[in-house]
Amino acid sequence: MTAITRTSYFEPIVPAPNPPVEGGPGPIGSLRLLVTFARNPLEATNAAHYEKPFAQLRFFGQMTTVLNDPVLIRHFLVENAANYRHGEIRQAVLRPALRDGLLTSDGETWRRARKAMAPVFTPRNVHGFAASMRKTAEAFAETLKPGKALLAPAMSELTYRVLSEALFSGEISGDTEAILADVALFLEMLGHPDPLDVLRVPAWVPRPTKLRGRSSMKRLRNRVRALIEAREKRLEAGETLPRDFATLLLEAGRGTENAFSHDEIEDHLITFIGAGHETTARGLAWTLYLLANDPVSRTRIEAEIDALDMDHIAEQDWLDALPFTRACFEEAMRLYPPAAAIARVAIREDNCNGVVVPAGSTVLVNTWILHRHHLLWERPDSFDPERFMAPVRDRIDRFAYLPFGLGPHICIGASFAMQEAAILLAVLIRRFRFDYAGDKPPWPVMRITVQPDNGMPMTITAR
Numbered sequence: 001m002t003a004i005t006r007t008s009y010f011e012p013i014v015p016a017p018n019p020p021v022e023g024g025p026g027p028i029g030s031l032r033l034l035v036t037f038a039r040n041p042l043e044a045t046n047a048a049h050y051e052k053p054f055a056q057l058r059f060f061g062q063m064t065t066v067l068n069d070p071v072l073i074r075h076f077l078v079e080n081a082a083n084y085r086h087g088e089i090r091q092a093v094l095r096p097a098l099r100d101g102l103l104t105s106d107g108e109t110w111r112r113a114r115k116a117m118a119p120v121f122t123p124r125n126v127h128g129f130a131a132s133m134r135k136t137a138e139a140f141a142e143t144l145k146p147g148k149a150l151l152a153p154a155m156s157e158l159t160y161r162v163l164s165e166a167l168f169s170g171e172i173s174g175d176t177e178a179i180l181a182d183v184a185l186f187l188e189m190l191g192h193p194d195p196l197d198v199l200r201v202p203a204w205v206p207r208p209t210k211l212r213g214r215s216s217m218k219r220l221r222n223r224v225r226a227l228i229e230a231r232e233k234r235l236e237a238g239e240t241l242p243r244d245f246a247t248l249l250l251e252a253g254r255g256t257e258n259a260f261s262h263d264e265i266e267d268h269l270i271t272f273i274g275a276g277h278e279t280t281a282r283g284l285a286w287t288l289y290l291l292a293n294d295p296v297s298r299t300r301i302e303a304e305i306d307a308l309d310m311d312h313i314a315e316q317d318w319l320d321a322l323p324f325t326r327a328c329f330e331e332a333m334r335l336y337p338p339a340a341a342i343a344r345v346a347i348r349e350d351n352c353n354g355v356v357v358p359a360g361s362t363v364l365v366n367t368w369i370l371h372r373h374h375l376l377w378e379r380p381d382s383f384d385p386e387r388f389m390a391p392v393r394d395r396i397d398r399f400a401y402l403p404f405g406l407g408p409h410i411c412i413g414a415s416f417a418m419q420e421a422a423i424l425l426a427v428l429i430r431r432f433r434f435d436y437a438g439d440k441p442p443w444p445v446m447r448i449t450v451q452p453d454n455g456m457p458m459t460i461t462a463r
């Protein structure tokens, strides 16, 4: 529980949970729920789930245990994680695109890759990207014009540019606009499960909804492949290469049995594109929206950022030097977790404190619900960055706040994303103020990420 330090807070408008139905929703209710769920899972949540430590539901014969209790979450997803694998629908949607990347591999393939990836994401390597993050953000800020603009696509473009520098140092072939268009189509494909996936139709049956995304995926893969091959030749010739992810992956375990093959490097780089920029972009857009509605926090974050000596403090230290900025981003990810569903399927039956999870059934942590749970948060629906300021933040249970997931599959890019968020917010807020300019509040919709339905129109003013 957190301390209350103010009397009024901004409470964003979000989908209201559905009232519980005595005896379950019945066939018609279930069908209606399925349609709502397909449109926007955030509109299909149940009010009871915000009050109870767990809930078990049957949905078209499939049992799901929704976990909202830190003790249960810790047991099922951390202590007994070896008993769980990724869910079938998630894999059917993501695997054709991401193949054996870290997000979609399972079992021994995943274990080996995760271990081999550890040296790539060391604090030293992540810090090494900080100066380039700032440079990219400053260059982007130069192109931002005061006036009305859609913030959500702008943040996706900015975070893609940051990630692309970190992955390839700008050496990928093709112009950025064409690549961005392909990445957008690729992400759209990932974000829309085909009905055939939901119905568990075998993978060899063509998915009509995926055709457009498939050709952009192919172009993207060809570009990444060409870059890996060019780098390999340079590495063999003894050239000094840029210290980016492409080089780090080529070098990881080189000459040993732990080295990645070119196919694996391609899958990992494609996965980073899929997992590593839209998530951060959503977090940034929601942060700026919440700040636009909370003058007290906005004044405070502006003061903190204005006081930062950007010329003398190294960019890698900005995250620690900006505790309130960090708190605003963390609070935005509490209210709008960018990747809100963590689902696993039990291999064998499991039991914690009498909660029995049958073999083959799903356990789900829906962080949209967990982060607004009435037993875990005071004023769960209010924007209150103070919760994440020391020392009050120590009262937040480790398993009650999970924007980056948990257990063995915890986000490998978390420290990259946090460092990036602080740098990008500092550069943008130092120069601009963002005021919400929509006719109605942005409605959150969950695709793969939690995104605004209207692109988030903002009036941008130079400060």
Ligand code: HEM
Residues within 6 Å of the ligand: 102, 103, 104, 114, 271, 272, 275, 276, 277, 279, 280, 283, 337, 338, 339, 341, 342, 343, 402, 403, 404, 405, 406, 408, 409, 410, 411, 412, 413, 414, 416, 417
């Ligand atoms: C604010 C930004 C981000 C958020 C909220 C986020 C969230 C998450 C979450 C919740 C998971 C766990 C998924 C699961 O357990 O099913 C995850 C995994 C992952 N994330 Fe992130 N992520 C972010 C940024 C990044 C970045 C910048 C990268 C790469 C540069 C990245 C790469 C990955 C990968 C590869 C995995 C799979 C890890 C594994 O299964 O071993 N993410 N992320």
